[in-house]
Amino acid sequence: MSDMMQERSQNQPPDATAATARNRRPRWMRRLLRHPNVVFGSLIFLGLLLVALFADTLSTHKPTRLFPANRLTAPSVQNYLGTDEFGRDVYSLVLHGSRVSLIVGGVTMLLTSLGGVVIGLAAGYSRRLDPVIMRFMDGLMAFPAILLAIALMAARGPGVWNVIVALSIVYMPRTAMLIRSTVLSLRELDYVQAARALGRRDLTLAYRHILPNCMGPLLVQGTFIFAYAVLAEAILGFLGVGVPPYVPSWGNVIASGKNTIREAYWVSFFPGAALTLAGLSLNLLGDGLRDTLDPRLRVQ
């Protein structure tokens, strides 16, 4: 006990330093930490992340183990959230399902941001490339998002990586268009013109002066794309064209619950509730980030 106290007092900086540390935090960070949506959203998201990381420890059963004798049992002490039509433990399935959702959501967010930045910068910078790129993006945006994803999955077949690629293709144009419009408005600003007059090359200009100013909108957009991708992954799994049926994912479990909805509501109910929670956390986070980082987009 006393050791702990000592340790804490050593780690704790004196009040004055703490105050300056707080002041040194950038204003946007202080604003973020004060925004209830951001705090609440991040807490739920952090919880999901921990669940995904420690799914093996937290599970009571092996999620892929079939136990037909124990099929469709109601929630109980043995199976907290009941079992599905193959006797798999729904609680363990839901815990492990978070992995697929977070991986698909996170990697899709990264790929769309990366691709969107490259395409958006190219379009915003090059007057020759712009019309070609933008017509192609218009074409991609002309498909209902989920249908294009279904069609791409139809061609490539089931698989986690295929889902990620399909969703990245579907959502990339939104990020690309956002970056392009940001670049178009930024490049006319005085400070960019000044840097150009100083002889900075295009690439340096883009990297040093334009890109940092795109980060706010990019982060906001990325959070929403994360949310879309988690939902879209579940929809693809539910339709039977997402990750293979033997991989525990929320969409796959909900699909198996659809077949047994008359006897066992719990099979589809709990993974769906988890999906809703994930959507809620990302939407809260996205709304909060938008309010603090991108005042132009603020909904009053």
Add this chain to the structure above:
Amino acid sequence: MARYLTHRLLALLPVMAVVVTIVFLLIHLIPGDPVSVMLGPDATEVQIEATRRAMGLDRPIHEQLLLFYSRILRGDLGQSYFLDRPVTTALWERAEPTLVLTFSALLVAVIIGVPSGILAGAYRGSLWDRTLMTGALMGVCIPGFWLSLNFIYLFAVQLGWLPAAGYTSLFVDPMATLRHMVLPAVSLGFNQSALIARIARSCMLEVLQQDYIRTARAKGLSQQAVVYEHAFRNAMVPVTTVIGITMAILIGGAVVTEIVFNIPGLGRLIISAILRRDYPVVQGVVLVTAAAYVLINLVVDMVYAFIDPRIRYE
């Protein structure tokens, strides 16, 4: 207006050209040989060769693309291998349930979304505002297909009020259509009503800050007169656009809802076509929905330009 319309129609051509090209490329994204994938492991070399020639897949890719364009322009979407009929016929047979579902869901979304948004905006910060906006946030987060399953469990399995699945044609028994449509339309429309409510609220807030609203208040008009006679109509202008976008999103959502409720529409057609590797049907459904999406957006822009003349001169 005519000039604006022509301009917009011409702008559609490159978009549709890209759409057709992407749909064409879908076949070429299939790993390995698409024809052997399509015909399955039992197909003989001769069958594979014949199908390849029939689909034109033995020609160089640029020729294939030109052929595909010319076929699409003639309204020929190819032949369904499994259903044994032209894809266009298969699409026509399945269009009714999807259209009925999309329009009923749109109706639900507008009926819930517009009044909630207007009310929340008009009484900003009130209990109404907070309740409705929490509802709207949940509407955005709750996945439509999961909501459908819960509705089925509650209203069909437990209470037995409505049918759990299926569809009756509007031309056979409209009352049965209505009964079959209630659950799908509400679960599909609820998500979108949330979007409409959020936009309607922020439009309302923006309009209420305008000078003419202050003038109306200064004249001594009641809050109700200000809200319903002055603000409402102006706030509705951008909301029309959102309603149009909603309609386009609903087409995609209908696919999923049809699977949940076993409605024999375009969504079930495309999913069963994928499982049977009937790629011409997959291409057909995707192309037709994308074309519908583009056309709806055009109509929305037209309506917007009609309501708000400033758009036309930009």
